[in-house]
Amino acid sequence: MSEEQKQLTDSFNALLALTSDLVFVIEDETVRIVSPGDEDWLLVSELPGKTLEDLFPQDFLTLLRGYIRTAREQRQVVKNELVFRPDHQHAFKALGLKEVIWFHSRIIVTDDDRLIWSLRNINDRKKLERRITSQAQRDPLTGAYNRRALMPVLEQNIAQAQRYDGICSMLLIDVDDFSGINDEHSWDGGDQLLRHMVTELHRMKRTADFLARFSDDQLVLFLPETNHDQALLAGERVRRLTSDLELPFASGNINCTVSVGVATLAGIEDSSEDMIRRVMENLAVARQSGGNRVEGESF
Numbered sequence: 001m002s003e004e005q006k007q008l009t010d011s012f013n014a015l016l017a018l019t020s021d022l023v024f025v026i027e028d029e030t031v032r033i034v035s036p037g038d039e040d041w042l043l044v045s046e047l048p049g050k051t052l053e054d055l056f057p058q059d060f061l062t063l064l065r066g067y068i069r070t071a072r073e074q075r076q077v078v079k080n081e082l083v084f085r086p087d088h089q090h091a092f093k094a095l096g097l098k099e100v101i102w103f104h105s106r107i108i109v110t111d112d113d114r115l116i117w118s119l120r121n122i123n124d125r126k127k128l129e130r131r132i133t134s135q136a137q138r139d140p141l142t143g144a145y146n147r148r149a150l151m152p153v154l155e156q157n158i159a160q161a162q163r164y165d166g167i168c169s170m171l172l173i174d175v176d177d178f179s180g181i182n183d184e185h186s187w188d189g190g191d192q193l194l195r196h197m198v199t200e201l202h203r204m205k206r207t208a209d210f211l212a213r214f215s216d217d218q219l220v221l222f223l224p225e226t227n228h229d230q231a232l233l234a235g236e237r238v239r240r241l242t243s244d245l246e247l248p249f250a251s252g253n254i255n256c257t258v259s260v261g262v263a264t265l266a267g268i269e270d271s272s273e274d275m276i277r278r279v280m281e282n283l284a285v286a287r288q289s290g291g292n293r294v295e296g297e298s299f
């Protein structure tokens with residue numbers, strides 16, 4: 001090895017020692033060099049000489065070979081996000097992988113066709129992203145989905161029901177005289193009541209139903225594959241469940257009733273906006289009729 005080559009090798013090894021990424025140098029689909037970076041779970045000594053086929057399941061391998069092909073053809077770094085799972089990458093499980101790890105993967109192919117593959121652990125970022133997404137879609141008081149999360153669910157389900165000749169319905173549930181409850185039991189009492197209702201509705205609803213807080217004292221329960229008669233029955237169940245409710249609170253038991261509007265998909269021309277408009281109109285009729293009442297469509 002010439003002096004110049006030796007210096008280059010030294011610099012390369014120093015670079016590998018510096019980086020916190022997991023780095024592989026691969027020739028002919030065979031691992032030659034591994035630098036674990038911060039991935040201290042990995043049994044590094046077991047890796048040199050192993051082929052990509054030894055290490056990865058078929059679907060992952062197909063994906064990886066696609067990235068390698070692109071890196072080779074385009075002569076540039078190919079960047080992707082990849083996930084290693086102990087129940088999927090069995091070879092890595094045997095090499096110490098205990099939990100799911102998301103990596104930011106970068107692949108480059110050198111002129112003499114060696115593959116340099118670096119993997120940066122992005123689990124912390126992924127966890128943060130998940131938390132932010134979930135916060136953006138949830139009502140902080142009750143933990144139910146919020147209106148922003150409801151709208152795409154409505155649109156998708158309605159589009160699907162129309163495509164497959166299906167049906168769906170929605171309930172708009174409004175607590176009668178909620179400001180009176182706040183006045184009598186304090187804002188805290190009102191909060192407790194909303195939380196309790198959401199818990200009870202979660203318990204009552206089917207898995208595919210979607211519950212969201214629509215506004216202050218209004219909840220929407222979206223019911224896929226549910227016709228109008230079934231939705232009226234569901235609305236009646238919600239009404240009864242609420243009027244039976246007695247929530248112990250410092251200022252005395254909190255009782256309440258609800259008014260429920262029901263809307264059902266009305267053919268191919270119907271839209272989520274139309275359904276929301278009708279469910280609000282039907283709710284208004286229920287409230288104007290004195291509350292503690294379920295009002296459906298006037299077909």
Ligand SMILES: Nc1nc2c(ncn2[C@@H]2O[C@H](COP(=O)(O)OP(=O)(O)OP(=O)(O)O)[C@@H](O)[C@H]2O)c(=O)[nH]1
Binds near residue numbers: 141175177186216287
């Ligand atoms: N406890 C509590 N109250 C809230 C919250 N958000 C809004 N409110 C209050 O809820 C009340 C809702 O009032 P309205 O929309 O008039 O409802 P209502 O008193 O039930 O009147 P009707 O619907 O006509 O029967 C208002 O007094 C709001 O200040 C919340 O998160 N917690």
